[in-house]
Amino acid sequence: xxxxxxxxxxxxxxxxxxxxxxxxxxPDHEFVVLVGPSGCGKSTLLRILAGLExxxxxxxxxxxxxxxxxxxxxxxxxxxxxDYALYPHMTVRQxxxxxxEMRGMSKAEIEERVQKAAKLLxxxxxxxxxxxxxxxxxxxxxxxxxxxxxxxxVFLFDEPLSNLDAKLRAQVRAEIKALSQQLRTTMVFxxxxxxxxxxxxxxxxxxxxxxxxQVGSPEExxxxxxxxxxxxxxxxxxxxxxxxxxxxxxICLEDGVSFPAERLFPVRxxxxxxxxxxxxxxxxxxxxxxxxxxxAFKAQVSLVEPLGSDTLVHFTAGGxxxxxxxxxxxxxxxxxxxxxxxAPNKVHLFMPETGxxxx
Amino acid sequence: MDTSNSQKAQLAALSAPSVIFTVVMIAFxxxxxxxxxxxxxxxxxxxxxxxxxxxxxMVKDGQxxxxxxxxxxxxxxxxxxxxxxxxxxxxxxxxxRRLPGFIRSLFISPFMLPPVVAGMMWLxxxxxxxxxxxxxxxxxxxxxxxxxxxxxxxxxxxxxxxTWQWTPYVALIVLGGLQSLPPSVYEAAEIDGASRTKTLFxxxxxxxxxxxxxxxxxxxVDLLRFFDLIYITTQGGPANASTTLNIYGFRMGxxxxxxxxxxxxxxxxxxxxxxxxxxxxxxxxxxxx
Numbered sequence: 001x002x003x004x005x006x007x008x009x010x011x012x013x014x015x016x017x018x019x020x021x022x023x024x025x026x027p028d029h030e031f032v033v034l035v036g037p038s039g040c041g042k043s044t045l046l047r048i049l050a051g052l053e054x055x056x057x058x059x060x061x062x063x064x065x066x067x068x069x070x071x072x073x074x075x076x077x078x079x080x081x082x083d084y085a086l087y088p089h090m091t092v093r094q095x096x097x098x099x100x101e102m103r104g105m106s107k108a109e110i111e112e113r114v115q116k117a118a119k120l121l122x123x124x125x126x127x128x129x130x131x132x133x134x135x136x137x138x139x140x141x142x143x144x145x146x147x148x149x150x151x152x153x154v155f156l157f158d159e160p161l162s163n164l165d166a167k168l169r170a171q172v173r174a175e176i177k178a179l180s181q182q183l184r185t186t187m188v189f190x191x192x193x194x195x196x197x198x199x200x201x202x203x204x205x206x207x208x209x210x211x212x213x214q215v216g217s218p219e220e221x222x223x224x225x226x227x228x229x230x231x232x233x234x235x236x237x238x239x240x241x242x243x244x245x246x247x248x249x250x251i252c253l254e255d256g257v258s259f260p261a262e263r264l265f266p267v268r269x270x271x272x273x274x275x276x277x278x279x280x281x282x283x284x285x286x287x288x289x290x291x292x293x294x295x296a297f298k299a300q301v302s303l304v305e306p307l308g309s310d311t312l313v314h315f316t317a318g319g320x321x322x323x324x325x326x327x328x329x330x331x332x333x334x335x336x337x338x339x340x341x342x343a344p345n346k347v348h349l350f351m352p353e354t355g356x357x358x359x
Numbered sequence: 360m361d362t363s364n365s366q367k368a369q370l371a372a373l374s375a376p377s378v379i380f381t382v383v384m385i386a387f388x389x390x391x392x393x394x395x396x397x398x399x400x401x402x403x404x405x406x407x408x409x410x411x412x413x414x415x416x417m418v419k420d421g422q423x424x425x426x427x428x429x430x431x432x433x434x435x436x437x438x439x440x441x442x443x444x445x446x447x448x449x450x451x452x453x454x455x456r457r458l459p460g461f462i463r464s465l466f467i468s469p470f471m472l473p474p475v476v477a478g479m480m481w482l483x484x485x486x487x488x489x490x491x492x493x494x495x496x497x498x499x500x501x502x503x504x505x506x507x508x509x510x511x512x513x514x515x516x517x518x519x520x521x522t523w524q525w526t527p528y529v530a531l532i533v534l535g536g537l538q539s540l541p542p543s544v545y546e547a548a549e550i551d552g553a554s555r556t557k558t559l560f561x562x563x564x565x566x567x568x569x570x571x572x573x574x575x576x577x578x579x580v581d582l583l584r585f586f587d588l589i590y591i592t593t594q595g596g597p598a599n600a601s602t603t604l605n606i607y608g609f610r611m612g613x614x615x616x617x618x619x620x621x622x623x624x625x626x627x628x629x630x631x632x633x634x635x636x637x638x639x640x641x642x643x644x645x646x647x648x
Contacts, residue, residue, distance in 0.1 A: 050546075050550060051549075051550070052546050052549065052550075071549075072546075072549045072550045073549060073550065073551070073552035073553075074552075077550065078550070079546075079547070079550050081543045081546070081547060082543075083541065083543055085541065085543035085544050085546065085547040086544075086547075087544060087547070087548075087562060088544075088566070088648035089565040089566055089568070089646075089648045098548075098551050098553070098561075099550075099551035099552060102551055102552040102553050102554075102557065103552060130648065131648075132648060146547075
């Protein structure tokens with residue numbers, strides 16, 4: 001078990017700078033999820049930690065050791081790959097034993113470790129099968145088993161759930177989280193799926209274009225996004241962004257709809273100058289159905305997506321298209337007009353030019 | 360119903376050319392050879408049914424067993440050399456990805472030569488008195504060799520010539536196999552601490568087995584029917600030391616006009632090729648991952 005420290009890391013592929021300058025601390029035992037869209041540099045960062053990619057500038061430490069030039073085999077890390085990377089010609093037992101054989105461990109100890117990990121992952125009945133005779137979920141477990149037997153300092157996961165169907169993904173997600181709590185080893189998990197990030201992480205690192213946008217607990221990045229990118233990336237459906245302006249204690253949307261500012265964000269509104277252009281951020285789940293509220297605006301329903309537990313309503317109001325999550329009991333239909341109002345203290349404010357959140 | 364009949368007619372019309380080709384060019388000669396192998400054929404072309412006499416004669420014929428032994432000896436030796444050298448060349452070309460194109464082409468050029476040209480070229484190189492091979496040996500202080508003129512050396516020499524010509528072909532097949540191996544498996548092996556040698560023997564070669572068996576099938580068919588190079592260089596000599604089953608059958612048919620016996624030899628050789636190919640196919644299924 002070990003902490004990870006990254007200082008001023010720069011990674012280039014030819015003339016393309018993938019990571020311009022990145023620093024990050026991951027304490028011992030923590031489950032950190034690197035999340036971001038494709039091409040944001042999260043997998044590159046993971047591969048640098050694994051020793052599969054070199055560093056152009058900066059320092060990477062695992063524990064107290066600077067590992068910039070330490071080969072992958074000597075870093076005492078284990079990695080679960082997106083395509084599992086199981087050795088297809090070997091049985092499950094041989095796959096799990098391979099790294100231990102390379103370390104020169106005795107056969108008895110290898111067998112003991114393999115059996116222990118196999119029982120933990122409920123694959124002890126599959127040990128003599130080859131990967132082609134396993135389902136996607138079973139392969140995923142074997143890949144984890146191969147990592148666990150090594151008892152490494154750090155586990156690295158490179159989008160290991162992306163090849164599973166939705167139901168299995170949810171199941172394996174829960175299993176990995178339970179495993180992380182059981183093993184208490186430092187884990188770095190890469191995904192582009194914000195649900196995986198939210199459900200599994202102790203801390204989430206949101207990345208874009210090789211730059212860390214925010215580091216925080218799932219609650220922090222959801223409730224206090226640092227900027228519009230984080231606000232839009234975390235949460236499903238995405239946060240609605242509405243251009244607005246502050247005038248005389250009111251938040252005015254572009255077509256004249258307005259709300260009393262103090263009602264939406266009583267504390268923060270004092271820091272905003274009159275006339276200042278703003279971007280309001282409202283999550284779909286933070287629109288309230290308010291038929292008796294005079295401040296509610298009229299949302300013209302254009303599309304309805306029933307999800308069972310709740311219903312997504314696409315609507316037009318204030319010159320923008322937005323989405324609200326409402327109770328399925330409302331049974332809205334396209335063409336209906338719903339009186340909605342943003343929930344107090346749940347509205348986010350951003351600077352339109354920089355996208356930064358206004359505290 | 361009409362549509363179904365019209366579709367059937369269309370299918371028949373479209374497949375007819377390939378069916379006719381297969382029957383005329385493959386099935387007929389093969390069946391004719393089986394038929395002729397049960398005939399006694401005179402020099403004038405008169406045929407009469409002779410039962411299994413040609414096959415009985417074959418079993419009692421020392422030359423047949425000699426030809427079978429040489430065929431298998433040449434096959435095993437050539438195939439082993441070609442697989443080892445082809446795999447080594449493929450690994451070299453795979454690692455040296457930045458090698459200029461014309462050098463890569465140079466490596467793989469020999470198998471583009473017609474066997475007759477390759478045979479003539481090696482006849483000159485291996486000429487005992489004027490050839491470059493003996494010149495090099497004597498320059499190094501080594502005794503000259505008789506190469507193709509020595510009964511003991513003729514089969515290994517033919518195997519070396521064939522290896523020179525067909526190693527690049529095997530290398531191309533293996534290179535294709537190498538390029539299709541999943542890169543993440545190698546990254547996993549790197550993290551697992553496998554050295555280069557361990558990666559080669561524990562990962563690369565086992566993963567290449569299905570490709571190697573495919574190369575074995577393709578080369579086996581050619582090697583068991585080894586003919587053109589031998590015909591150009593030794594004509595089966597010296598003293599029948601390079602008379603393979605194919606050469607022996609050819610001689611029986613076209614030098615001694617014993618077409619019935621030649622047919623029996625060719626059917627036996629075909630059965631050998633078929634048996635080897637079927638065995639290799641089973642092996643390929645066993646090593647598939």
